[in-house]
Amino acid sequence: MRVPALRGYENYMQNHTSTDQLPGDAGHSPDLPLIKAALDASVSGIIITDNQLPDNPIIYCNESFERMTGYKRIEIIGHNCRFLQADDRQQPERLKIRRAVQEGEHVSVEIRNYKKNGDLFWNELFISPVQAADGRVTHFIGVQHDVTRRKQAEEDLYREKELREQKIKERTLQLNASKEYLDSIIQTVRESLVVLGPDLKVIGVNRHFLNTFKVTASETEDKSLYDLGNGQWNIPKLKELLENILPSNNPVLDFEVEHIFPHIGKKLMLLNAYRVELEGEYRDRILLAIEDITDRRAIEQRKDDFLSVASHELKTPLTTIKGYMQILERLLPKDADEKLLEVVGKSTKHIERLNTLIKELLDVSRIQTGNITLHRERFDFDEMVRETADTIQNVSPKHRLVISGSTGIDYEGDESQLSQVVSNLLSNAIKYSPDSANIEVNLARVSDYVKFSVTDFGVGISPDDQRKIFERFYRASDTQKNYPGMGIGLYICEQIVSHHGGNLWVDSEHGKGSTFNFTLPIKQKTNE
Amino acid sequence: MSKKILICDDDEGILEMLEMALYAEEHEISTEINSLKLIGRIRDERPDLLILDLWMPVLSGDQITRTLKEMPEYKNLPILVISASRDGEDIARKAGANDYLAKPFDIDELLKKVESLN
Numbered sequence A: 001m002r003v004p005a006l007r008g009y010e011n012y013m014q015n016h017t018s019t020d021q022l023p024g025d026a027g028h029s030p031d032l033p034l035i036k037a038a039l040d041a042s043v044s045g046i047i048i049t050d051n052q053l054p055d056n057p058i059i060y061c062n063e064s065f066e067r068m069t070g071y072k073r074i075e076i077i078g079h080n081c082r083f084l085q086a087d088d089r090q091q092p093e094r095l096k097i098r099r100a101v102q103e104g105e106h107v108s109v110e111i112r113n114y115k116k117n118g119d120l121f122w123n124e125l126f127i128s129p130v131q132a133a134d135g136r137v138t139h140f141i142g143v144q145h146d147v148t149r150r151k152q153a154e155e156d157l158y159r160e161k162e163l164r165e166q167k168i169k170e171r172t173l174q175l176n177a178s179k180e181y182l183d184s185i186i187q188t189v190r191e192s193l194v195v196l197g198p199d200l201k202v203i204g205v206n207r208h209f210l211n212t213f214k215v216t217a218s219e220t221e222d223k224s225l226y227d228l229g230n231g232q233w234n235i236p237k238l239k240e241l242l243e244n245i246l247p248s249n250n251p252v253l254d255f256e257v258e259h260i261f262p263h264i265g266k267k268l269m270l271l272n273a274y275r276v277e278l279e280g281e282y283r284d285r286i287l288l289a290i291e292d293i294t295d296r297r298a299i300e301q302r303k304d305d306f307l308s309v310a311s312h313e314l315k316t317p318l319t320t321i322k323g324y325m326q327i328l329e330r331l332l333p334k335d336a337d338e339k340l341l342e343v344v345g346k347s348t349k350h351i352e353r354l355n356t357l358i359k360e361l362l363d364v365s366r367i368q369t370g371n372i373t374l375h376r377e378r379f380d381f382d383e384m385v386r387e388t389a390d391t392i393q394n395v396s397p398k399h400r401l402v403i404s405g406s407t408g409i410d411y412e413g414d415e416s417q418l419s420q421v422v423s424n425l426l427s428n429a430i431k432y433s434p435d436s437a438n439i440e441v442n443l444a445r446v447s448d449y450v451k452f453s454v455t456d457f458g459v460g461i462s463p464d465d466q467r468k469i470f471e472r473f474y475r476a477s478d479t480q481k482n483y484p485g486m487g488i489g490l491y492i493c494e495q496i497v498s499h500h501g502g503n504l505w506v507d508s509e510h511g512k513g514s515t516f517n518f519t520l521p522i523k524q525k526t527n528e
Numbered sequence B: 001m002s003k004k005i006l007i008c009d010d011d012e013g014i015l016e017m018l019e020m021a022l023y024a025e026e027h028e029i030s031t032e033i034n035s036l037k038l039i040g041r042i043r044d045e046r047p048d049l050l051i052l053d054l055w056m057p058v059l060s061g062d063q064i065t066r067t068l069k070e071m072p073e074y075k076n077l078p079i080l081v082i083s084a085s086r087d088g089e090d091i092a093r094k095a096g097a098n099d100y101l102a103k104p105f106d107i108d109e110l111l112k113k114v115e116s117l118n
């Protein structure tokens, strides 16, 4: 609303005291009471200030102004209108008004004002100058609207927008942070990582990949995996993994791939592949983690070789010692001194132990590195057990090994290794039942398994020990002092049996004896 | 029955011990530590039995076995291979050895094998 500069009030008289009158209302115009009534009926607050008096005081206000501000006319007339600003005097709008008043210009602002009771309201304020004929601005007319509601709505809207923007900013920041976080994890991992799209195009790789395979990011990203570096990643086994195995077996772990790369040579790699199945942006992306185990394998091989040589070298003098010991036994006269016989007997026993230790050392090393190779051949399982039992029986005349049952199976497996298992279990049974002569061996065919079990009536094994005896280097606590040794025999047995796809376990009661059992699948389905 | 036995091993201790063990059984024993000289010794001494180690420098036991088994005049010479190697038996049998004994062995077992190899 634009109020035109009013003219014609130059007759206003300074001695006018009755301010409920309109200024200039000298009774000249019959319209004036009507005009006053009209002004009071207005919903807008309307005031008039006298610019010729010091500090531009209010000389008229309508009733609406009183309603709007909560002040009574008596509290209004004579004041400069800034009293509505209460203590809120730093608003830029105030300056704007001041300048307009000084210049005698029209101005409209929205300014924070305060009612008498202290409540804030937003005042939409229009100020128009009233000029005398000579151009002097004698009065100002102010029209006010309480626009608090609208302002509030605007404010709310603005606040909400701000808030939303703030939130978006925060979310973006968060996203960036978590992306950066994820990225830093991927980059820090000491393993090569490749992210592939559903079309097997490389979306990203980490630094370790770039370093290991001597490529740059720009050479890899957005290229098909198979096209990388002149097709050097076009590896049949990898293709098989990504295209045939992964779609139906997600994730795939420890998949071994050997490949000769043009620049870096032969690499042995262990792959983990994971396809994202979660609905959304990343669906069907494939994460490929590549562990380069070339060096590790070489080291394992070297360790194996070393141990092979070492055990071979150790066995040579042992053979000599054992030979001389046996010659000595033969040379001893029948009526030789008790002590002497005992010494010879003990020496023989310990030479045997030394021999076992040397053998086990190599076995454990091989098993640990997964280098246990099975020489599979068909053999008569029952016959193998009988022969092994005979050998053990021969050297343990105090015990009586009794075999019952039969499997009747020509088993396909590594005879010498399984014989080692049987021999180990039998000699354990003897070792751990020093005061009980009987050892029972049972052979059976159970479903499509052959089953071997050996029962002794000796010291038995506590439940706690039962859980641990198949661990490497573990020995049942009770027997520790009586039968010192490395105790890796059962560990080796367990490994051999499981390499055949079988299962080795113990049933035992402390003080009553133990039964060691193993089963082997007759139909081959082994994890060689 | 007394036999003429030639033993070849690169370890002095083994040779001495075997000599003593077999001598007690009234066999006629000779030993050779250098496998390169072995075939010459066989030609000169015409043994009834050869006891042979596997891992020896330059010329290994399985190589010698193969060579001998291909020579008409020696292919019937019984060869007993002794070894501390894990895969020794496999290697020895493939090379054509008549019998095998893992080190360390039992003297009784050795004597039994010596007796049975003709």
Ligand SMILES: Cc1cc2nc3c(=O)[nH]c(=O)nc-3n(C[C@H](O)[C@H](O)[C@H](O)COP(=O)(O)O)c2cc1C
Binding pocket: A047, A048, A049, A056, A080, A081, A082, A083, A084, A085, A094, A095, A097, A098, A101, A111, A112, A113, A123, A125, A127, A128, A140, A141, A142, A143, A144
């Ligand atoms: C006709 C007229 C009406 C005015 N109405 C208001 C008003 O309703 N609320 C307000 O805060 N200030 C109003 N003002 C402004 C103040 O009176 C004053 O001019 C302003 O605060 C700037 O001057 P200052 O810096 O001396 O305070 C009005 C001024 C005029 C001339």
